[in-house]
Amino acid sequence: MAGGVVIHGTADTSRIEAPVTMKAYLMCAFAAFGGIFFGYDTGWMGGIMGMKYYIRQYTGIPYPAADASTTVTDAFVLPSWEQSLLTGILSCGTFFGAIISGDIADRIGRRWTIITGCLTFTVGCILETASTTLAVMVVGRLIAGAGVGFISAIIILYMSEIAPKKVRGALVSGYQFCITIGILLANCVVYGTQDRDDTGSYRIPIAIQFIWAIVLGGGLFLLPESPRYFVKKGKLDDAAKALASVRGQPIDSEYIQDELAEIIANHEYELSVVPQTNYLATWTNCFNGSIMKANSNLRRTLLGIGLQMMQQLTGINFIFYYGVVFFKSLNTISNPFLISLITTLVNVLSTPLAFWIVERYGRRNLLLVGGTGMVIAQYIVGIVGVTVGQDKGADTNKAAVSAMIAFICLNITMFATTWGPCAWVVVGEIFPLPIRSRGVGLSTASNWFWNCIIAIITPYLVGKDYANLNSYIFIMWGSLCIVSVVFTYFLVPETKGLSLEQIDKMMEEVNPRNSRSWVPHSTFASEMGLVEKNITVNVEKGGESTEEVEANAVPQVEDKEVV
Numbered sequence: 001m002a003g004g005v006v007i008h009g010t011a012d013t014s015r016i017e018a019p020v021t022m023k024a025y026l027m028c029a030f031a032a033f034g035g036i037f038f039g040y041d042t043g044w045m046g047g048i049m050g051m052k053y054y055i056r057q058y059t060g061i062p063y064p065a066a067d068a069s070t071t072v073t074d075a076f077v078l079p080s081w082e083q084s085l086l087t088g089i090l091s092c093g094t095f096f097g098a099i100i101s102g103d104i105a106d107r108i109g110r111r112w113t114i115i116t117g118c119l120t121f122t123v124g125c126i127l128e129t130a131s132t133t134l135a136v137m138v139v140g141r142l143i144a145g146a147g148v149g150f151i152s153a154i155i156i157l158y159m160s161e162i163a164p165k166k167v168r169g170a171l172v173s174g175y176q177f178c179i180t181i182g183i184l185l186a187n188c189v190v191y192g193t194q195d196r197d198d199t200g201s202y203r204i205p206i207a208i209q210f211i212w213a214i215v216l217g218g219g220l221f222l223l224p225e226s227p228r229y230f231v232k233k234g235k236l237d238d239a240a241k242a243l244a245s246v247r248g249q250p251i252d253s254e255y256i257q258d259e260l261a262e263i264i265a266n267h268e269y270e271l272s273v274v275p276q277t278n279y280l281a282t283w284t285n286c287f288n289g290s291i292m293k294a295n296s297n298l299r300r301t302l303l304g305i306g307l308q309m310m311q312q313l314t315g316i317n318f319i320f321y322y323g324v325v326f327f328k329s330l331n332t333i334s335n336p337f338l339i340s341l342i343t344t345l346v347n348v349l350s351t352p353l354a355f356w357i358v359e360r361y362g363r364r365n366l367l368l369v370g371g372t373g374m375v376i377a378q379y380i381v382g383i384v385g386v387t388v389g390q391d392k393g394a395d396t397n398k399a400a401v402s403a404m405i406a407f408i409c410l411n412i413t414m415f416a417t418t419w420g421p422c423a424w425v426v427v428g429e430i431f432p433l434p435i436r437s438r439g440v441g442l443s444t445a446s447n448w449f450w451n452c453i454i455a456i457i458t459p460y461l462v463g464k465d466y467a468n469l470n471s472y473i474f475i476m477w478g479s480l481c482i483v484s485v486v487f488t489y490f491l492v493p494e495t496k497g498l499s500l501e502q503i504d505k506m507m508e509e510v511n512p513r514n515s516r517s518w519v520p521h522s523t524f525a526s527e528m529g530l531v532e533k534n535i536t537v538n539v540e541k542g543g544e545s546t547e548e549v550e551a552n553a554v555p556q557v558e559d560k561e562v563v
């Protein structure tokens with residue numbers, strides 16, 4: 001057909017992806033910006049709930065006088081149920097947002113789902129900013145949470161699908177880096193406004209979030225859709241255009257044809273194994289297959305959900321949510337902002353190391369080494385804390401406490417360079433295209449679920465009137481890190497340097513323990529016969545970007561219709 005490009009596919013495993021261009025880097029780097037929502041939104045609420053203006057407005061209790069008794073100053077707080085409600089309602093929104101985001105991303109595309117997430121978030125943000133009553137704030141937080149749920153899941157999906165395989169891990173780690181920056185920014189802004197005696201004290205930190213929504217939502221209008229989404233929809237011409245755009249190559253370049261053929265063939269293969277018959281099946285397919293088979297959909301879904309659960313059970317958010325209270329109880333640092341600044345800065349500054357090591361040493365190695373490092377660091381903190389570092393008032397051993405703080409920072413560095421980014425990187429890589437969006441959504445929902453559980457139970461674990469675990473809590477987190485290492489050893493495959501389709505093949509052929517040495521030896525295109533078949537996509541030859549090809553061109557698939 002005139003102007004059409006025939007997709008042949010290749011049997012050469014080294015030719016299934018176009019060379020990496022600066023454009024590809026920049027697109028992913030921009031998408032990583034979505035991490036700011038995640039970090040900032042989890043970061044501001046804690047600070048705001050401690051602000052005196054906010055407490056007076058939401059409780060009606062007058063400011064305690066300068067010479068007020070401790071009973072009066074202690075009573076000047078938001079009631080615990082209100083604090084739990086405000087913290088928990090965000091997680092509730094994000095949890096459900098992440099689950100339904102997969103569905104939406106398969107219907108309207110990854111890009112539009114993220115843009116919808118930004119709009120939803122903006123509506124929630126307007127309510128939060130305008131609120132002067134608990135009810136409005138709670139509704140606003142629920143809606144904003146749903147938006148963050150959309151964004152946090154689908155950014156991972158989008159980035160994993162457009163990033164070149166050689167740098168996919170590094171680029172997705174950029175998302176984690178943005179999370180850490182978001183947490184830091186929230187801390188700084190809240191610190192800057194906390195002493196204001198007007199609604200600006202809490203409205204400024206909340207309203208700043210509009211900037212993130214405008215930048216991300218606006219920027220995504222200019223980025224192309226994921227080519228893999230178009231393949232899933234059977235819109236092969238759009239897939240070719242999108243792929244040419246993300247790879248910065250002419251549409252009829254052999255690289256584009258080979259890569260597109262491989263994506264199409266892999267999708268056909270997956271559908272032949274687990275057909276998608278109706279809407280319900282799109283969900284039930286996530287739980288299909290045997291738990292004993294490393295490549296079954298069920299195993300992959302449990303792997304994604306489990307990985308995000310283990311990431312939360314490393315205990316990292318104990319430090320970010322309750323670090324201030326814990327450090328204060330050590331009787332060494334009196335300025336809470338300084339404490340949270342130290343921990344969040346260590347988090348931000350160590351994350352970039354992951355960009356390099358995640359591609360150099362691989363995801364599996366990092367998860368194993370990072371998990372082991374966190375076991376050691378947290379055991380040391382716990383053991384020192386319950387022995388030489390115990391709180392003895394003025395007689396507390398300051399050197400022991402300093403050592404504890406140093407090991408807490410080391411623990412953050414371990415997390416920031418391994419489990420922080422890798423949990424997201426792996427979740428974006430392990431699902432086959434037919435269930436990828438739902439799998440990533442369910443895994444992200446698991447992250448938010450456990451995040452919420454930890455936020456809710458920790459006060460009871462450390463509270464003097466409850467379990468009063470004290471420094472023993474670090475032994476608990478350290479022990480959970482042992483579980484995370486065992487989990488990784490048996491269940492997490494090495495995905496470094498492979499295309500998403502090659503990962504699918506690798507998971508089919510070897511178990512996670514042998515995955516490191518697996519090398520691609522055939523292509524889906526050759527196995528599914530795409531090398532011989534003539535699939536024609538209706539695009540202009542030589543066109544390089546979406547602007548240069550017919551808008552809404554109808555796909556023409558000569559030999560095979562992709563479902």
Ligand code: BGC
Nearest residue numbers: 176179180317347420447451
């Ligand atoms: C986790 C968050 C955590 C953050 C810290 C993320 O990967 O999912 O729960 O607060 O890292 O940097």
